[in-house]
Amino acid sequence: xxxxxxxxxxxxxxxxxxxxxxxxxxxxxxxxxxxxxxxxxxxxxxxxxxxxxxxxxxxxxxxxxxxxxxxxxxxxxxxxxxxxxxxxxxxxxxxxxxxxxxxxxxxxxxxxxxxxxxxxxxxxxxxxxxxxxxxxxxxxxxxxxxxxxxxxxxxxxxxxxxxxxxxxxxxxxxxxxxxxxxxxxxxxxxxxxxxxxxxxxxxxxxxxxxxxxxxxxxxxxxxxxxxxxxxxxxxxxxxxxxxxxxxxxxxxxxxxxxxxxxxxxxxxxxxxxxxxxxxxxxxxxxxxxxx
Numbered sequence: 001x002x003x004x005x006x007x008x009x010x011x012x013x014x015x016x017x018x019x020x021x022x023x024x025x026x027x028x029x030x031x032x033x034x035x036x037x038x039x040x041x042x043x044x045x046x047x048x049x050x051x052x053x054x055x056x057x058x059x060x061x062x063x064x065x066x067x068x069x070x071x072x073x074x075x076x077x078x079x080x081x082x083x084x085x086x087x088x089x090x091x092x093x094x095x096x097x098x099x100x101x102x103x104x105x106x107x108x109x110x111x112x113x114x115x116x117x118x119x120x121x122x123x124x125x126x127x128x129x130x131x132x133x134x135x136x137x138x139x140x141x142x143x144x145x146x147x148x149x150x151x152x153x154x155x156x157x158x159x160x161x162x163x164x165x166x167x168x169x170x171x172x173x174x175x176x177x178x179x180x181x182x183x184x185x186x187x188x189x190x191x192x193x194x195x196x197x198x199x200x201x202x203x204x205x206x207x208x209x210x211x212x213x214x215x216x217x218x219x220x221x222x223x224x225x226x227x228x229x230x231x232x233x234x235x236x237x238x239x240x241x242x243x244x245x246x247x248x249x250x251x252x253x254x255x256x257x258x259x260x261x262x263x264x265x266x267x268x269x270x271x272x273x274x275x276x277x278x279x280x281x282x283x284x285x286x287x288x289x290x291x
Contacts, residue, residue, distance in 0.1 A: 003283050008269075010276045011276075017096070021092055033067060038053065040228040040273040064089060068092060069089050071095055074133035076137050107141035123159065124146040125165065134170065149180070164184055166180065169230075174200050215239040216243060222249055222255065224249055224282055235270075
């Protein structure tokens with residue numbers, strides 16, 4: 001049986017940087033907290049927990065004083081930085097540069113929008129997953145006034161008589177973003193302004209065609225990914241579309257031996273939050289299952 005690990009899968013630049021920063025701090029023997037899971041992968045979070053990383057939520061951070069807190073690649077709203085200042089918390093900022101740039105653009109757009117009466121002001125719209133850490137950080141740049149739409153189906157709730165400025169969470173589907181743009185362009189009032197800003201990370205977007213091609217090469221595809229990963233769901237669904245014999249697993253224990261019956265070629269791939277070592281463990285588990 002041929003088993004191939006996709007070389008294009010695994011941590012993106014932002015996640016790699018965040019984990020490296022965490023490892024460097026922990027190597028100094030100091031107590032380090034992380035605001036939220038450092039990556040949407042349970043096994044990688046557990047590995048770092050064993051090294052000493054303590055994951056906390058926003059409520060726990062409010063009780064924290066005189067400590068060191070790492071902000072993961074997803075980014076945070078301005079209130080988090082203000083809280084850190086008040087509580088004398090040292091921030092280790094691992095926000096992805098692509099996300100930081102997007103936060104800045106949205107903040108500038110919000111601050112330059114004219115102060116029109118309620119119901120007439122411009123709409124700052126973010127195509128993203130409601131409640132996702134990155135999206136919360138983006139919405140926070142607008143004092144929570146931005147409108148979040150999760151899919152092209154939700155675009156109808158916008159007011160097409162008012163100006164619309166459209167942005168996207170960095171890990172969303174480029175095709176769906178374009179469908180949203182097309183709909184708005186068709187329905188926007190001639191008296192209103194519409195501008196869209198393609199803020200999708202290309203290191204993520206470019207994985208779509210690559211992973212699609214990879215999935216077609218194999219009889220069986222194992223997509224290794226934490227089930228919380230937004231980017232993982234997009235990539236997994238693309239694998240499933242081109243190869244119905246695709247399974248999403250979080251770790252090697254989820255591999256079912258019957259999946260391997262009559263299979264000559266297995267492809268192992270994953271999300272931007274999937275560590276290489278975990279895909280290698282899955283490969284080893286398959287090799288051990290063979291007679």
